Amino acid sequence: MAECDHEEADTRIVLHLKDAIERGAKICQIRTVDGDVVVILVGILHRLKQISSDCQYWVSFGKDNHFCFYDINQSVSELGEDTAVAILMVHALSGCDTFKDLQ
Numbered sequence: 001m002a003e004c005d006h007e008e009a010d011t012r013i014v015l016h017l018k019d020a021i022e023r024g025a026k027i028c029q030i031r032t033v034d035g036d037v038v039v040i041l042v043g044i045l046h047r048l049k050q051i052s053s054d055c056q057y058w059v060s061f062g063k064d065n066h067f068c069f070y071d072i073n074q075s076v077s078e079l080g081e082d083t084a085v086a087i088l089m090v091h092a093l094s095g096c097d098t099f100k101d102l103q
Contacts, residue, residue: 010034010036010037010040011040013030013032013037013040014040014041014044017030017041017048017057018048018051021048021051021052021055022051025052025055026052026054026055026056027055027056027058028055028056028057028058029057029058029059029060030057030058030059030060031059031060032059032060032061033061033062033063035061036091037059038059038061038070038072039087039088039091040088040091041057041059041072042072042075042076042079042084042087042088043084043085043087043088043089043091044088045057045072045073045076045081045084046076046081046084046085056071056073057071057072057073058070058071058072059072
């Protein structure tokens with residue numbers, strides 16, 4: 001993997017994910033308690049699909065009684081690519097990762 005200067009772990013995770021896909025990974029799971037990671041993955045999935053269209057992307061999110069798995073492929077399929085990218089842009093401009101925070 002090439003060196004990077006990303007200071008935030010949120011975006012650095014994407015570089016590790018991209019590296020795994022380029023090396024042939026077909027199922028990728030990221031474990032996080034940070035909603036920013038989920039938003040970023042939803043927003044960039046279309047770019048990851050250009051590298052490997054058949055890879056499955058999962059996020060295991062939360063902890064204790066609030067733990068769940070998110071199928072990022074399914075989420076983006078339901079949202080549509082334009083909406084997924086728009087969510088990432090709203091997050092980038094506002095810093096919030098829920099629409100409730102925008103009210």
